[in-house]
Amino acid sequence: MARITAALLAGLLLSPLIHASPTSGKPLLASRQDENSEGLHSLMVAAGKLFFGTATDVRYLLDKAHQAIVNNPSEFGMIVPENSQKWGELEKEKGRVDFTNADAIAAAAAKNGQKFRCHVLTWAAQLPSFVTSSTWTKEALTAQLKAHITTVVTHYRSQCYSWDVVSEALSSSPDSNTLSNSSIFQKVIGPSYIPLSFYWASLADPDAKLYYNDFNLEISPLKAQGVVDIVHLVRNFISPTGEKGKARIDGTGLQSHLFVGQVPSLTSLISSLETFTNLTSLEVSFSELDISHDSVPANDTQMEQQAQDYMTVVSACLAVEKCVGITVWGFSDKYSWIQDAFPGKGEGCLYDEKMKKKAAWYGVREVLKRAGVVMAERNSTGSPEERIRNAARNGRLMEEVNGTALMLAAEKENETKNGGSNSFRGGLGWRAWPVVTGWGIWVVLSL
Structure with missing residues (x-):
């Protein structure tokens, strides 16, 4: 059969191509040239934020495919141990503190x-049995908690960008x-x-940022008010020496363990922040983000909604000046905590069990790329940071990506199957190659 080709001019270089998706019928953003050279953290920083990070742990690092991704500082600029720094992991027997596993994560982050x-100092779960099974007086438990916080924070002094000091007190x-x-x-x-926990942590490491961390804050105004009350409680604390203001708190982490199709609106999330x-x-x-499906495996429609x-x-964080970054609570479905905690649910991460990028990853990447374009715009009013916040707030960053994330993931899958070609094979047998020229993006279609 004779090869038939056609070329279509797509307007401005980064404008979406009007190119129907076999699954959604929506436009496809057809530029993917920076996928391997610009990870999510690099794009997040380019958009004016501090980090895009992930939780991990020692046992996951035995998986070489997982390790290759988590060790890429362009993809993840912050690492947090999922379990290794929790009290029940560090001190399984009273007086015998073992930092081995947590130190390995700290060393990997420093090397990369x-x-x-650092996560977490005072949390009522995953405690050692000697804490939960003992009968305590107020004075004795206070002394034990002080010893724990002082020992752990001192050990990691100058290594931690931040500490989750207290989690889930509400x-x-x-x-x-x-x-x-x-x-x-x-x-x-x-x-x-x-x-007291914030006071002891601030004494042991005056340079680390100190956070309060909790869940449901993005959906519950009442619980959000509870966090505000906690902040005032910390700020009004009178130290044992009679001084006020010695207990420092620097930030709030919204855990954001969410479910697909149940995420608050952009306006609501911005309001919460x-x-x-x-x-x-x-x-x-956003300190422990994952967005899981109510039932698995997810279909194409559900994966598009997840994206x-x-x-x-991501747009909500970009819209709020003091939202400094996002950390996902594990990046691969293979090691997500969700399937153990909620049987029948899951697939809430940006990568699948085979360490392949999902539609959600492409959606996040494209929003961050659009933010970079907005920041670079000339002849616009306001600072670059203000332009990004406004574009995120009014939904502009998402509008030009909607419906394309699943296609981008499918395009990558087909590229892999076709031996590295940048083409995408459509349902009718045609292929499309995105070609960047001096006049814009051309798509070459062929049968």
């Missing part, structure tokens, strides 16, 4: 030039702004355990 976020109910009564620290010590920044003047971040949901979260 990545920020190291009730798990989204209809409450009260402190959790199930916490052993709340039961025995009372609310003062929170400012600004609640913290306006009422507390603290920085915020849309990830783009919404």
Whole structure:
């Protein structure tokens, strides 16, 4: 059969190509030249933020494919140990602290030039049995908690970009702004355990950023108010020497363990972030992001929605000046905590179980690339940072990507199957090659 070719001019270099998707019928953004050279962290920084990071842990690093991705500082500029720094992992027997696994993550981050976020000091879960099974007086548990925080923070002094000092101190109910009564620290010590934790951490490492971390903050105004109350509690703390202001808190982490199709709107997420920044003047971040499916395996429509949901979260962070970055709670479905915690649910990460980029990854990448284009625009009013915030706030960064993420993932899959060709084979047998020229992007179609 004779080869038939046609070329279509696509307008401006980074404008979307009007090119129907076999799955969604929506336009396709057909530039993917920077996929390997510009990772999510590099693009996030180019958009004016500080980091795009991931959780990992020692046992995952035995997987070479996983290791190759997590060790790429362009993809992930911040690393956080998922479990290795939790009290129950560090001190399984009273008085015997083992930093081996956590030190390995810290060393990897330092070697790769990545920020190291430390996690977590005071949390009522994953505690050693000697803490949970003992009968404590207020004075004894206070002394034990102080010893733990001082020992661990001192060990990692100058290594941690930030510490999750206290996590999940509030009730798990989204209809409450009260402190959790199930916490052993709340039961025995009372609310003062929170400012004391920040006080001891700030003494042990005056340079690390100190965060409060919790879930459901993006969907519960009541719980968000509870965090504001915690910030005031810390700031009003009177130290044992009678000084006020010695307990430091620098930021709030929104864990954001979300589900596909149930993510708050862009407007709502922006409002949630600004609640913290306006009422507390603290920085915020999405600290444990994953967006899981209610049932797996997910179909194409669900994967496209997942991409849309990830783009919404990223756009919200870009829209708020004091949102400093995003950390995903694991980047691959292979090692996600979701399937163990919620059987039948999952596939909430940016990479699949085979370490391949999913539609969600392409959606995030394209939003961040659009942010970079907006930042570079000339003859526009406002600073580059203001232009990005405005474009993110009004949904512009997502509008030009909607419906394309699944196609980009499929294009990559076909490229791999076709031996590295940059072409995408359509359902009717045609192929398309994106070709960048001095006049724009041309797509060469052939049968």
